[in-house]
Amino acid sequence: MSEPSAPPLIERLLAANRRYVAASPGLPDSPVPSERLVIVTCMDVRIDPLPLLGLRLGSAHVLRNAGARVTDDVIRSLVISQQVLGTEAVLLLPHTGCGMLGLDPGSLQPRPGVSKGDLPPLEVHPMHDLQTSLAQDLETLRESPWISPHVQIYGLILDIGTGSLIAPLTS
Ligand SMILES: [Zn+2]
Structure with missing residues (x-):
């Protein structure tokens, strides 16, 4: 199958950036999240976390990784x-x-x-059950000596098919 070859990815990204800058979208006035919120979610391409929560650029910090897990680096950023x-x-x-x-x-x-x-360690954080891994991660945050007890900690599961949010089972 012969198709005209698309420009290399980096060229397309640079061209898109020139259009973005020309449109002068502007940025929020402050780097402080207006809702005082951090969202930890998965890197899955189907998730657009701010609009599904009624938020927009400037509202919240968004930390993403494979599985939305509470890793050492998530703690660091929190x-x-x-x-x-x-x-x-x-x-x-x-x-x-x-x-x-x-x-x-x-x-x-x-x-x-x-x-x-010869490999350095790779913490994969495998998951077998969403409810279980979410409960573990909530516990990790609540027990972390780095996280203030005054911080509100919530967990919800996103239904990727509908975009609706599901409260986790409580034990
Ligand atoms: Zn995912």
Whole structure:
């Protein structure tokens, strides 16, 4: 199948950026999130976290990773968000249909020629059940000595099919 070759990705990105700058979209006045909120969600391309919560640019910090897990780096960013930029609430927002559910960490391979014995650790945070992993992550936040007890901590599950939010089961 012959198709005219598209410009390389980086050229398309740079061209799009020139259009963005020309449109002068403007930025929020302040780097402080107006809702004093941090959202931790998955990197899944189907999630647009601000509009599904009625928020917009400037409303909240958004931290994303595979599975919306509370990793050491999420804790790092939360501490800075709270102590430097004044956020007071965290919403953990994992989702149904997540590619992390059932992922076998052993299926992840280093580049060719590298033996597994030489690898630095890779914390994959595998997930088998959304309710369980969300409960674990909420507990991790509540127990973290870096997170103030005054910070409000919430967890909801996003139904990726409808965009609706589901309260997790409470034990
Ligand atoms: Zn996901």
